[in-house]
Amino acid sequence: MIDFTLVLDRWLHFLAGITWIGLLYYFNLVQTQAVATANNDPQGPGPAAISKYVAPRALFFFRWSALVTWLSGLTYLGTAPQYSIHGAFTLGVGAHNPSLTTIGMGAWLGTIMLFNVWVLIWPNQKKLLGFVEATPEKKKKAARVAFLASRTNTMLSLPMLLFMGGASHGLLF
Template sequence: MPATAGTFIIWLHVLAGITWIGLLYYFNFVQVPALGAAASDEGGPGGAGITKYVAPRALWWFRWGALVTWLSGASYLAHGKQFANAFTLGMLGDTPNAYALTIGIGAWLGTLMLFNVWVLIWPNQKKILGIVEATADEVARAKRVAFLASRSNTLMSIPMVMSMIGAHHGFSM
């Protein structure tokens, strides 16, 4: 059976999604706690190596993984003529569309998460990492905003993934 455009799109969506969400979990469960431990270790090497070499590269893959995930997901919905149905949560027709409702919940969560990545997390991480100049107060505020947006994305990731899976497995989660 030859691969279709839809098959390619879904493979791209899954690969990009694994990259995005994998890095989201890495940041929240590995890097942030490790940097906290490094900062409190008076005789240790500190977190400079992570913030200088690892974090910028990981954030590059993180933000582009987020964008490719969203674009490929939107392309998959458009390819199946479900984009409008999904983003209106299946309320376009005379009868509710369970697939569109379920996939639409995931699409909206993914959209909010993409917004967080590009509008809240990345601009604030640039201040935290010293990529752009910021005062100590701006860095402190940036840390709080990036932290809250990242934790929000972590919390939204489970229902987002469940709705993507649920849409293709009987519409129930």
Template sequence: MIVNLFSGHGLLELNELALLRWAHIVAGIIWVGLLYFFNFVQMPAIAAATADQGGPGPAAIGKYILPRALLWFRWAALATWLTGAWYLVRTDQLLAAFTLGLSRGGDTAYGLPMGIGVWLGTILLINVWLVLWPNQKKVMGIVKTEGEADLARARKTIATVARINAALSIPMLMFMVAAGHGVAL
């Protein structure tokens, strides 16, 4: 792709599959990078800021960093999933991936690891949009809560599901890379 740019060929001549793969990888790096940021940097920092009686508290994180980071997190998750799905459509592998390579004489050497990665990525995406985001809106005050107990439940759900997503991201990445590089399971 980069060779095309420097060899006098324009962007219009770039291979669609190469662009899809590149977009998928970049969006995935943003998504998973923010997932790790939330789990390994932000959540411990908020806990430390809350415990620090003389410090500024977690308000700055919640007001300035969290909304922007969550915006990028949500949309990077969707962009990653959509570019990955479109790549699989264009390579005629979508059905094979979602059926773990067992459909219509599918290639299980590719379909099984890719399918496991696809299903894990789909679970992560569902968690982002249908579990994390509704609860994050409560914590950030975008939607009303039904009192302190509801807010505490939302915080606990966020912490639990974020940790689950972080844990699931490791095998997801392993299986997706295995599928594309011929790593035997």
């Protein structure tokens, strides 16, 4: 018998994950370069066109899709019969279940990425977008921290996706 709540949770996890990772790649591959180009174009609209109108909306969906992805993944780990939250986050140690090791690696990478979004990227982006007052020195530091955390997430996204997909498709580590 099909557990439709499990199916809906998994689809929510996929959709939110696609949104999160898609926006992550947008920020790293498109927006960063577009702002740099806008800064160097004396006749263009400047980076405010992106920073004022696009970035706040994209960051809203970015951070909330990250949280929904993580929470729906946690729900799936807790309700899917082949997994458990404890088993995944202990990498299946003692459980003799290699799929827990694989899904657990993905869960840990996703957790690190969620931390980066909410603790490093978003608080520093608020300074850069003017939502929080910051001196030019603090903005420079905020830009560096947000950049490094975002690039870290981009690098972690590939192994995270490999582990997540591998757990349900038999690629076990």
